[in-house]
Amino acid sequence: MKTGSGTIKGSRSGIYARKSGTGDLTVTTGAGTVTGGVYGIDARNKGQGSVVIETGAGMVTGNSVDGIFAYNTRFVAVGDNVTVTTGTGAVQGQRNGIRADNWGTGFIDIATTGDVTSNASAAIYALNSGANSTDITVKTGPGTVQGSTRGIDARNFGQGSIKITTGGGVTGNADEGIYARSVNAGDIGITVASTGTVTSLGPHGDDFAVASTGASTTLIVSGTLKGGGGGAVEFDQTNAYNDRLELRPGFQITTNGAAGAKNTVLAGDGTDTLAFGGTGEDTFDLGDIDDGTNTKQFRSFETFRVESGTWSFSGTTTEAFSQTGGTMKGTGTFGGLTVTNGTLAPGNSIGTMTVNGNFTLGSGSIFEVEVNAAGQSDKVLVRSGGSVNLTGSVLRVMAQNGNYNPTTDYTIIDNDGADAVTGTFSSVTSNFAFLTPSVNYKAGDGNDVVLTMVRKTTGGGGNTGGGTTGSGGTSGSGGTTGGSPSGGGTSSGGTSGGGTSGGAPTYVSFCSVAQTRNQCNVAHALDAFPTSNPLFGSVLTQTVAGARQAFNALSGEVHATVAGTLVDDSRYVREAVLGRLMQAGHSGEALSASGPQMATYDSGAMMLGGADLYDGKSLVEVPASAPLAFWTRAFGAWGDFDRNGNAASAGRDLGGFVSGMDAQLFGTWRVGVATGASFSNVSVDDRYSGADVDSYHLGGYAGGMVGPLALRGGGMWTWNEIETSRAVLFPNFYERQKADYDAGTGQIFGEIAYPTQVASIGVEPFAGLAYVSVDSDGIRERGGPQASLRGSSFDQDVGYTTVGLRAAKTLSWGDTEITPHLSAAWLHAFDGVTPGASLAFATTGLGFEVTGVPLAQDSALLDAGVDFAISDKLSAGVSYSGQYADTVADNAVKGRLTWLFN
Template sequence: MRHSVCAARAKGDGEVNARLAGSLLSSTSLPALLLAGLIVAAVTPITSGVASAEDFAHNSGDWGTAANWTPATVPNGVDAVANFNHDAPDQGLGYTVFLAGGPYTVGTLNLNATSTSGGYRFSSGVLNFEASGQAAINVQTHNFIPDLDASASFNLVSDTVVTVDAGAHFTADGVISGASLTKSGDGLLTLNGANTYTGGTNLYGGTLSLGNNAALGTGPVYANGGTTIDIQNGITINNDLTMYAGMNLNVGLGATGTYAGQISEFSDPTAIVKTGAGTLVLTNSNSFSSGAMIEEGTIRVTADHALGSGPITLDGGTLQAGANLNLPNVSILFGAAGGTIDTNGFDVSTTASMGDNDTPSGTFTKTGAGTLTVDGFAGNNNYATATDVAQGTLKAGLGTNLFSANSAYTIESGATLDLNNFQQTIGSLAGAGTVNAGVGGLLTGGNNGSTVFSGVITGNGGLIKDGTGTFELSGSSPLSGGVVVKAGTLLVSGSLVSAGITVDSGGTLGGGGTVGVLDAFGTVAPGKNAIGTLTVDYSAQFRAGSTYAVELNSAGLSDLIDATGAATIDSGAGLTVSNIGLGSLVAGTRYTVLEAASVSGTFTLVGDPQVSAFISLSTTSDATHAYIDVTQTQTFGSAGLTPNQIATGAGLDSAASSALVSAVLALPSDAAAQAAFDQLSGEVHASAKGMLLQDSHFLQDAVTARLRSAFGDSGKTTSLPVMAYGEDGVQSVAADTDRFAIWSQGFGSWGGTDSDGNAAAFDRSTGGLLVGADGLAGDWRIGVVGGYSRTSFNADDRHSSGDSDNYHLGLYGGTNWGAIAFRTGAAYTWHRISTSRSVALQGFTDGLSADYDAATAQAFGELAYKTDAGPFAFEPFANLAYVNLHTDGFAESGGAAALTSGSSSSDATFTTLGVRASTDITIGGVAATARGMFGWRHAYGEVTPLSTVAFAGGDDFTIAGAPIARDAMLVEAGFDVQLARNATLGLSYAGQFGPDAFDNGFKANLGISF
């Protein structure tokens, strides 16, 4: 007995459902069905064990030739088995098996050969499939495609299972007739013939590709979960389809395939999945409720129920209308890839709820001419996937809030968002299309995004801006209803001239466009992050608590509200100023910020009107304007604290307008101004003068030491190198030689002066060499001295430094009158000074340098009284020195902070009282001399050096430098060691210590006699 069972599936609980000749059979007893002989379609083919298997052992040939088979018997009969195991050559065409002598009958056909191309082709005849149970075609071949060509046919006398293993492919171009066909296995079965089999088609795995409208015969189709039906281009399938646990419908790229049969579901409903980049057309009203997932390509529907009643999931694919539709589906969901609804020139409506099926990252796109109407109930659609109305119209149904309040909407040019005269809410609005409000209203901005809409909003309805983002309207919209800025910012850079605008307390209105009546409870800020003019084509009112946010610039321009009607400023309406560029504000400037047919009231300036240490703002109004006035509240000089700061500020007050003046005007506080004046003062030039006056003592000390040595007085330096001309020429001699002598003295010192609260601390280091020559003239020793030294100095707190190259020349002489010694001299020093300093203020920097000359002239004298006390020699002394410094004028190189100065002279007088002592000692058998000095130096007159300078275009002002110590303690200590008969090493230290100053110097001398 042969049966036409198309599908059978055993459930996990033992229940079996089967369909026989188009009728559904159901039983809870699997054994009962087996005993009744009803379950004959199974995934694994069943063959009779009666017939033996015959192997086709040749290449191409006739089925009916016994010699082509091993053993040499032609398989032909019920349950006969035919095996094709012979590998086909890699020639592309494979082998051909001719059926012309038939028809032939087999129960099982096994195709097991392997090849990289080609395969067995059945041609020119009929092959019947008949078995005691089910007939079977088993395709285990990989790498080549066996097929049934158009000249041959298969007749399914018995229900036949075609098993195509994974990776294998069988193509049937010829006609298949007879009973049912069951597709099993994960491979591909292609049916291209106009098949006439009537028993139906069962899918248990893999892919069934259909290349003919009648490929599935005349019976129904049953598809198990995980299977795929692939419809080739131009093919229309009319067979009814029943799904079990869902399936895939595939149409390849560039192809359009139609499934016109009715699609239903058997049990365990799972969504039908559309794959492939082509278009699947569904024309029937289908009853499945499991839904559809469109992952690739397009599904075109021409009937309301074409996709059943379940959810539609768009995850990369397109749902396209082929007629006017009213979709009954319960929901439309968007996957991570989003999807498209193409109205395709038709009108489509749906009451489906629209939501996200995954984390929203894609876009829902509405394309095609025609209208998509979303209906249902308020809040029905809550998806966060972005919405792009690219073409046609997206329309709300009959109700409020039918659009998604969570989605960012983009309305492309030529497309329309139609509110249908109801209040609708969307996440945000962008694009260049049209929003038709009708008499409804649009609430946008709740997703806190920032967008630009350059399109048109029409109708008599309203617009509400919500959320923290910025919404810019750059087009001209004839919307005539009210506009409310509830939160965030609304920028009008186009026109809303027909709409009155209310700015709530949490909202901001900006832009440089035109609006209608303005009623501000919140903030109005013309322009878009820049100065701009907002035009009000009627009246404007600023309520108490509102804020007018104004920006000013360096050109004297400001934001402006230009109203054609009356402007009313209620008491308590505030005005703020930002983006000022304070350095550019000029005292006396008036900014016009409101212009109207009439103005009543005055804005209250919010915040501290003192916007810098020197600039203050104020508000005022007249009959048709509101203003901001700029006033300088104090001079630069009045902000100073120290004499130098006050003097520098006064000098800057008289200077020409410059970037420097603007930068100082912008400084936020007196303290900041004082720090700026310290940098600008040029104090280093004054401090350098004091340094040169004070360092004049190095030459004095060297000459005095030479004269003491020459006369053998106490405190003498025995190791001072002295050369004299004798009988054998120039030779090293004792310091107190009677002959003409040449000597030299190296010196080095570092010191500094602490800040006195006006001038900054000043440090310097110096080093040099002096060379002298002298001889006896009666009781006098007369000589000449010259040399070079270099001094480096800095005032770190003033970002200033410099150096001086010094060239020395002088005369000296001395004599003794008994125990009284007299020493005197005069010298002249040329100085070549270089300075550099930097200025860094908020909004201003400058690098400055100067090179100029100076000269020091000095005269000095000393009286000393020599006395001995045992092994000690003492010498009380009194020293007097006068020093005069002349400094040339200079002009600093740099920018607006550069200073100029004329030539100047300054002087100082120093007296020193002290005592020197020395004694000869022996250390470990080595002769040595220990010596020392202690004294007090006093400076007379003005000890603070001054420098008179000026800024470009300004008056002179005088700056004080680091002062010379008026009183200082002097200390010297040294010793000379007789290293050998003709060699003496001398080491000495000299220091000066004042209340806020110090100086340390060391000398080392090695004297060798020849």
């Protein structure tokens, strides 16, 4: 049967369902409430099949017995399963909130979402009474389960197991929070999830948060247990079952807070295991493990094992531990320790772990040791005459940031016993890029394990002994470095040492870990430093990641990138001059809007779009009528230059102006001079670098008509004052470096165009050439003593071609003439798109080449704007200009003003 959102109320049962014969008995409720004077829902199967009850959002109440009663036949060989699933609605009963009795051959499965409560007994009672019945499974969700006696009471007289999982609160007001009994020795499994809390409020000595009897029990605790008068956990105390308590990160085992409540965990008489598993990290105090006095929290466990997760141990125990997975950390003291798999990492950061007994690192285990530049390291103290066995294990050395002395010794196993160390590490690794651990297994009093950090080599030549050249030295961790009579290679075919010494060892180069050309160039220079140089030592003791960061930080890449931006910025000066020449050549026409001057006005001139002629000539041939013109163009730009796998990305902000004066010459030609200033900021954030550039421009230009073609050209020189600043930052190193120097930018440029009109729109296809050259003074950084750079002048030469089309149309708006205009072009750069600089370290003079972020090889130029005539002598305009390429995005806003004099 199935109910909806209405209210159901009965004097005995809100819903009573009984079935005989075959088939399942199913009851489903929705959002409506169900209330009965005895049972809320009473479902009884007297025949074959299962009982299935599903409730929804509505509350179910049984006022004198059970909220939900699910009963399967007493005919043992006939009945099947009992399944109860509740929704968000609460279930409340006087005796039990939910009671499931199965006398058949199947299982009981109870899953709750909302609250389940009872006033006289257990909130959830699951009973498999049939001798052939199977499992009991109870799973609670976020709702509260609270019983007058027990929260959950599960008893299995059949052949199956009991599995209980809690996701919310489960409370027993007078007895256990969870009680599980297995009569025929089916296993019991109880899981308290991270969101679960199981509490006993019972005050008596037999009241526990969790209690089990009759079978081996596995209890997994990721959540919270709050013990009652007896404690937190009690496994079977009569029979010798093998019980297991697994603690997972986030667990808490405490009391209910009442006077006399306990947090003790009582294992049984079998071989019981306290295991540490799960994922994530947690801590454990070994002092909570009972020492036979029955006064501590965890009692009667025989086996202690770390299986997964990361566990940090403190305190002391006399018990021996094993590790089969996960990570063990901390400063705890153990009665013995055997690691067959997983990672042992003493300390929390750097610290000491103690083993009062045998210490074994087996195959599959990793011994992870932290070291620092002060000579401190993680270590294990082996005491009480314990033995040390390292056969098959791996040593992994983790270096903290610092300026290391490469010959520092670190005692990582301190053994007070008399026996020699058994076995060696199968491999030794570290996170140093250029240092490797060398291990001595007979240090101290003959059986301590000591590591020393030595420079990595690729192996040197061996000795010549008895006329036969010895083999090469062994490279890598723990090997004997070739290159000396006592250590390089083994003698062969004669007496040892009878010949000459082999070659010197070859050290692993700094460049071997570099990922870019700039990094490698810097690394090669550093490789040639004296080993006593402080900067050399700072790099030598880096990790791979730290070394790469160091190479980038030391490169001075910003100097090369600035050279590239100076070349790129020259475009704005060039465009301003060419724009003025184009404007002057189209006085009174729409195409003049592309220049600093708006369309000039003369009493006889016609605006583009008319069909009339002026002086018998086409409009595009109208001469510039003003004998003298002053103009100015202001611009502001912001751009990004993307990294190229070598140099870092750069950003550039630019603002400036160009002003000029020109006069009419030879009829249609104009000749003028231009000057201006611009100010830019270059940022290379990934290199913690930047530059401020103040630029001052001066040049000349000329342009005119040759038949139907317009010729325009000019030359400009720019004085650039550059101030750079960079933070040289990598692990355990910081300096601030600054430099001031000058650079000059020279450029010559020309353009040929064919102005015409199409459908009353002025159009002009054009092509241009430009040559730009940047040359700087020498670079001398000032700042910290170790990383400052010197550089000879850098230079960069780039040629450009431009091909494009301009269009404009002049419109009347009342008494004002406005001209929208558009230009699109392809800009191609020849050679020189990757700027470079030759630099050297000031302390040693050792140099390297570095390149900056490249300019775009090919890009699209777009210019769009609108101009307007203020009067016949004064015009203004504003436009947007953009440069677009795969690796460059540059945007600018331009404004201009022109004043004509007759």
